[in-house]
Amino acid sequence: MKINQVFHHYSKWEDYAAGFYGYDFEDYQFKHEMSKELLGDEKQFREVALQMIESWEYSCEHNLTDPSVNKIAYIGQASCCFNHGSPSELTKKAWWEIPEEKRNKADSVAREVLRIWREKYILKGSLWAS
Numbered sequence: 001m002k003i004n005q006v007f008h009h010y011s012k013w014e015d016y017a018a019g020f021y022g023y024d025f026e027d028y029q030f031k032h033e034m035s036k037e038l039l040g041d042e043k044q045f046r047e048v049a050l051q052m053i054e055s056w057e058y059s060c061e062h063n064l065t066d067p068s069v070n071k072i073a074y075i076g077q078a079s080c081c082f083n084h085g086s087p088s089e090l091t092k093k094a095w096w097e098i099p100e101e102k103r104n105k106a107d108s109v110a111r112e113v114l115r116i117w118r119e120k121y122i123l124k125g126s127l128w129a130s
Contacts, residue, residue, distance in 0.1 A: 003121070006065045014056040015063075020081040020088050031086040035094035038080055040102040042109055049075055049113040052082040053120075064117055075110040 010016050025031075038045055053060050056078065063069045063078075076095070080086040086094075095103065 003065050003118070005067065006061045008058045008062045012058040013062060015059040015078055015081055018081050019085055020059075020078065022087045023089065024087065025090060027085075028090065031080075031084055031090055032094050034084040035080040035086045035091045036098050038083055039076055039091075039095060039106045040098045042105050045076075045079060045106055046109045046113065048083045049079045049109065050116070052079045053113060053117045056082065060117060061121070064114065064121070071114050072107055072110040075113050076106060 013020075015021070038048060052075075059078065063074050064071050077086075077088040077091045080091040080094075081088065098106075
């Protein structure tokens with residue numbers, strides 16, 4: 001699917017304001033464990049990811065229209081940042097510490113959330129949007 005990339009200044013990015021790109025590992029162990037827990041729980045991850053795409057309009061638009069971004073990984077990392085303030089680097093570390101079966105399920109959830117975001121994004125401003 002071809003979507004034109006949308007750019008927003010980083011000052012509008014909700015993920016930036018939440019510390020997504022930071023290296024502040026305050027409460028490291030807590031955030032690390034919370035990331036593993038969230039990504040390992042399909043139901044909870046789906047709920048948080050759906051809240052994140054609704055709340056982080058500019059960050060999602062900027063990142064999910066960028067052809068160079070791994071959108072599935074972004075949804076997982078952004079959801080952890082949205083939920084408990086985990087920087088992306090810390091979430092990446094936690095990702096490799098959950099079982100492969102749970103990683104595969106998390107990827108499926110992220111693909112579903114991406115599909116939902118794309119449907120809303122593509123329909124935004126159209127007569128068929130809800």
